[in-house]
Amino acid sequence: MTPLLSVKDLQVTFVTPDRTIHAVNGVSFDVKRGETLGILGESGSGKSVTLRSILKLHPAHRTRWSGSIALEGDEVLTMEGRALANLRGRRVSMIFQEPATAFDPVFTIGQQITESVRRHTGKSEAEAMKRAKDLLEMVRIPSPAQRLAAYPHEMSGGMRQRAMIALALSCDPSLLLADEPTTALDATVQIQVLLLIRELQRELDLGVIFVTHDIGVAVEVSDRVGVMYAGKLVELAGVEQMADAPRHPYSRGLLASTVHDGMRGQRLEAIPGAPPDLGEVPAACSFAPRCKSVEPRCLAAPPPLKPVDDSHFVRCVVAA
Amino acid sequence: MDTFVRLPVDRGGPAQPLLLASGLRKHFPIPGGLLGRATKVVHAVDDLTLSVAKGETLGVVGESGCGKSTVARLLVRLIRPDRGSVVLDGDPVDEPHGITVNELRRQVQMVFQDSYASLNPRLTIVETIAFAPKAHGLPAAEAKARARDLLAKVGLEPATFAERYPHELSGGQRQRVNIARALALRPRLVILDEAVSALDKSVEAQVLNMLIDLKDELALTYVFISHDLNVVQYLSDRVMVMYLGKIVEIGRVDAIYGDPQHPYTRALLSARPSMDPRRRTREAPIQGDPPNPIDPPSGCRFRTRCPFAEEVCARVEPPLADVGRQAVACHMRARGSGHSRASR
Numbered sequence: 001m002t003p004l005l006s007v008k009d010l011q012v013t014f015v016t017p018d019r020t021i022h023a024v025n026g027v028s029f030d031v032k033r034g035e036t037l038g039i040l041g042e043s044g045s046g047k048s049v050t051l052r053s054i055l056k057l058h059p060a061h062r063t064r065w066s067g068s069i070a071l072e073g074d075e076v077l078t079m080e081g082r083a084l085a086n087l088r089g090r091r092v093s094m095i096f097q098e099p100a101t102a103f104d105p106v107f108t109i110g111q112q113i114t115e116s117v118r119r120h121t122g123k124s125e126a127e128a129m130k131r132a133k134d135l136l137e138m139v140r141i142p143s144p145a146q147r148l149a150a151y152p153h154e155m156s157g158g159m160r161q162r163a164m165i166a167l168a169l170s171c172d173p174s175l176l177l178a179d180e181p182t183t184a185l186d187a188t189v190q191i192q193v194l195l196l197i198r199e200l201q202r203e204l205d206l207g208v209i210f211v212t213h214d215i216g217v218a219v220e221v222s223d224r225v226g227v228m229y230a231g232k233l234v235e236l237a238g239v240e241q242m243a244d245a246p247r248h249p250y251s252r253g254l255l256a257s258t259v260h261d262g263m264r265g266q267r268l269e270a271i272p273g274a275p276p277d278l279g280e281v282p283a284a285c286s287f288a289p290r291c292k293s294v295e296p297r298c299l300a301a302p303p304p305l306k307p308v309d310d311s312h313f314v315r316c317v318v319a320a
Numbered sequence: 321m322d323t324f325v326r327l328p329v330d331r332g333g334p335a336q337p338l339l340l341a342s343g344l345r346k347h348f349p350i351p352g353g354l355l356g357r358a359t360k361v362v363h364a365v366d367d368l369t370l371s372v373a374k375g376e377t378l379g380v381v382g383e384s385g386c387g388k389s390t391v392a393r394l395l396v397r398l399i400r401p402d403r404g405s406v407v408l409d410g411d412p413v414d415e416p417h418g419i420t421v422n423e424l425r426r427q428v429q430m431v432f433q434d435s436y437a438s439l440n441p442r443l444t445i446v447e448t449i450a451f452a453p454k455a456h457g458l459p460a461a462e463a464k465a466r467a468r469d470l471l472a473k474v475g476l477e478p479a480t481f482a483e484r485y486p487h488e489l490s491g492g493q494r495q496r497v498n499i500a501r502a503l504a505l506r507p508r509l510v511i512l513d514e515a516v517s518a519l520d521k522s523v524e525a526q527v528l529n530m531l532i533d534l535k536d537e538l539a540l541t542y543v544f545i546s547h548d549l550n551v552v553q554y555l556s557d558r559v560m561v562m563y564l565g566k567i568v569e570i571g572r573v574d575a576i577y578g579d580p581q582h583p584y585t586r587a588l589l590s591a592r593p594s595m596d597p598r599r600r601t602r603e604a605p606i607q608g609d610p611p612n613p614i615d616p617p618s619g620c621r622f623r624t625r626c627p628f629a630e631e632v633c634a635r636v637e638p639p640l641a642d643v644g645r646q647a648v649a650c651h652m653r654a655r656g657s658g659h660s661r662a663s664r
């Protein structure tokens with residue numbers, strides 16, 4: 001069966017007048033319908049660039065890309081015109097950290113969701129209004145009928161985030177891209193929104209890619225987790241395998257340096273140094289300068305992503 | 321000789337709090353309404369009393385807008401309180417027989433989250449760190465020597481980094497510079513307001529290790545503000561939990577995390593994402609968002625989200641009172657409060 005989404009050897013390079021940035025350097029993964037893939041990684045590792053590539057959102061004039069992104073078998077990277085509009089407006093939706101980017105401040109939440117429903121379904125005004133109310137109900141916004149008349153700024157942060165999810169689901173997408181949608185929320189609100197996304201994903205049998213830098217968040221929502229470093233997936237595994245027995249030295253380091261319950265009094269095992277500059281295509285393992293287990297063969301060539309078993313892959317010559 | 325060159329001295333002895341803040345209040349009027357007159361008021365911090373013991377780390381947690389940064393800014397007098405006083409090791413601040421605000425700001429330093437905005441882009445980092453000591457009268461050469469010394473202490477090799485500009489540093493390196501700068505006047509208390517929040521986990525761990533080392537080496541006291549409950553637990557001796565401008569619970573870290581008494585503290589702790597995929601969160605501990613600090617609810621400010629709220633909670637504000645190992649502001653824990661769960 002063809003997966004919902006299949007990304008193969010994706011490379012994304014930005015060329016600006018003063019520098020070239022190799023943001024994504026050969027990323028491959030699949031997402032099935034009804035599955036949440038968490039993508040975990042630190043700032044600048046290429047999470048957002050990978051996600052935005054799926055909607056072909058990068059500025060055309062200074063982006064070079066190669067590889068393949070297939071949505072239900074259709075190649076995204078060569079899509080244009082109506083097919084691209086259909087992809088963005090209908091087949092794939094995205095939610096962000098900042099709901100302000102999704103909503104226009106001068107229209108009510110109801111007007112914006114209704115408009116989106118009408119555009120995608122051709123429903124009448126009244127039907128679309130009804131659907132908008134159902135959507136707000138679906139994302140558990142209390143008194144949805146009244147809320148339709150609210151402007152984005154009249155809602156609390158958590159409500160706005162729910163409304164953005166409603167807007168994203170208004171076109172019945174099969175794939176939902178979530179780029180740190182809960183990062184800016186308060187702790188007690190974040191968990192509500194995470195649980196909501198988890199429930200909706202099941203109810204609607206959505207494929208979800210959930211990008212985060214927070215291991216706990218990835219654990220709460222993901223079926224599988226991919227760890228990114230310097231524009232590559234360095235490890236890909238089921239969430240339990242990843243939490244119990246990560247294999248890549250970077251994944252292990254990330255887990256060890258994340259403070260959690262019961263670490264008081266212990267010295268933290270920090271990863272020394274900082275991520276590499278993305279100005280050049282890596283000629284060796286990108287993690288080598290920070291890796292405790294580095295060996296000469298790590299420097300000979302970039303290590304390939306190799307299977308540990310049929311559902312666990314790692315990009316490390318020593319761990320594989 | 322300028323007071324600045326002296327090393328800080330302990331004046332009141334180990335039992336006297338390093339910092340004592342009593343009855344601090346800060347309300348921000350918001351312009352609006354007819355003729356631009358202030359009609360509404362943000363109750364950012366309300367009648368808050370706290371002490372910081374010498375050598376401890378006091379953690380401060382609470383959701384966005386609960387007043388953590390306002391408390392910090394009141395403690396270093398970056399803003400004036402509407403009411404209340406601050407006493408530093410026995411000396412009242414800005415009072416006839418006390419110390420000046422300038423002296424307070426020498427002994428109490430602050431580090432903010434935004435490592436980029438808080439550094440002058442036109443100064444090299446050694447100049448940035450040497451700036452305050454020079455302004456306080458330390459000869460330029462000595463100030464520079466001290467700056468290089470501090471760079472080494474925060475793990476930045478002076479030979480490599482001293483002459484760089486802020487834009488030539490990573491986020492973690494810039495935050496180390498901010499910490500070095502805060503230490504340049506040899507403070508006794510450092511207030512860290514979300515100081516590691518913008519850093520990646522692997523870098524955050526480096527900076528946390530460094531903060532622990534510096535504290536021992538320089539006999540510092542910390543107030544550590546963060547929305548990350550795990551990091552606060554890791555670093556703090558005592559923890560203060562705030563909700564809408566008030567302390568709801570305060571006590572030793574093991575009591576707060578091991579045996580939380582206030583319903584809000586409990587909710588906050590169980591809202592932490594699980595690190596174990598077999599024990600994911602099933603249900604959110606509380607619903608809704610924190611209410612607006614303009615017109616906070618009457619009585620207990622948490623009552624609009626509290627599953628145990630009763631009539632008395634709307635009518636009477638629960639005082640912060642000792643219950644065993646911590647102090648908590650909840651009618652359920654106050655004998656004779658009239659709440660059905662309170663002992664009579």
Ligand SMILES: Nc1ncnc2c1ncn2[C@@H]1O[C@H](COP(=O)(O)OP(=O)(O)OP(=O)(O)O)[C@@H](O)[C@H]1O
Pocket residue numbers: 014016021023041042043044045046047048049050058059213278
């Ligand atoms: N449009 C663009 N033009 C040039 N460089 C870009 C562009 N978008 C992203 N980059 C660069 O690509 C790299 C990867 O960025 P990306 O946004 O994917 O990181 P991320 O993993 O999402 O990080 P964060 O956690 O900070 O959001 C970064 O170095 C970034 O500066």
Ligand SMILES: Nc1ncnc2c1ncn2[C@@H]1O[C@H](COP(=O)(O)OP(=O)(O)OP(=O)(O)O)[C@@H](O)[C@H]1O
Pocket residue numbers: 348349362363364382383384385386387388389390391547613
């Ligand atoms: N100068 C100001 N003028 C008006 N309102 C202010 C001002 N400073 C803070 N506030 C308000 O006071 C309240 C407390 O703000 P504060 O910054 O102390 O919160 P915080 O707990 O530090 O939040 P965060 O976690 O977001 O940093 C907020 O509602 C804020 O909007």
Ligand code: SF4
Pocket residue numbers: 248249250285286287288289291292293294295298303315316317318319
């Ligand atoms: S390939 Fe070598 S350097 Fe890279 S992560 Fe593995 S052991 Fe470390």
Ligand code: SF4
Pocket residue numbers: 582583584620621622623624626627628629630633638649650651652659
């Ligand atoms: S005082 Fe009442 S409303 Fe407030 S926390 Fe206690 S039970 Fe809940």
Ligand SMILES: [Mg+2]
Pocket residue numbers: 047048049179
């Ligand atoms: Mg991003």
Ligand SMILES: [Mg+2]
Pocket residue numbers: 388389390513
């Ligand atoms: Mg703050």
